[in-house]
Amino acid sequence: MKAELVAAGLPDxxxxxxxxIGYEAGNDTITEGRSxxxxxxxxxxNVWALWTVAYRDAIVVAPDLRAIDVHNxxxxxxxxxxxxxxxxxxxIALETGVTP
Numbered sequence: 001m002k003a004e005l006v007a008a009g010l011p012d013x014x015x016x017x018x019x020x021i022g023y024e025a026g027n028d029t030i031t032e033g034r035s036x037x038x039x040x041x042x043x044x045x046n047v048w049a050l051w052t053v054a055y056r057d058a059i060v061v062a063p064d065l066r067a068i069d070v071h072n073x074x075x076x077x078x079x080x081x082x083x084x085x086x087x088x089x090x091x092i093a094l095e096t097g098v099t100p
């Protein structure tokens with residue numbers, strides 16, 4: 001999806017993974033062969049609690065870092081074209097201010 005967003009002239013839309021506190025041991029495995037940035041949540045920030053994150057949530061975040069929508073990838077897998085397009089269109093609309 002990131003390559004599609006860049007090709008559409010929207011390179012500033014960031015896709016980032018955030019690992020839950022306590023699961024640091026898996027960071028090397030999860031990032032192996034992947035290019036999306038991967039951050040480790042820490043107790044000083046605790047974004048998982050702040051945004052009430054569940055496992056495999058894709059959180060759509062506004063520029064002010066406010067969570068505005070959630071797509072759980074277990075329930076709304078991106079291999080389903082409709083789910084993929086819905087998330088992509090939402091990101092584009094947030095970035096451009098234009099809804100599809």
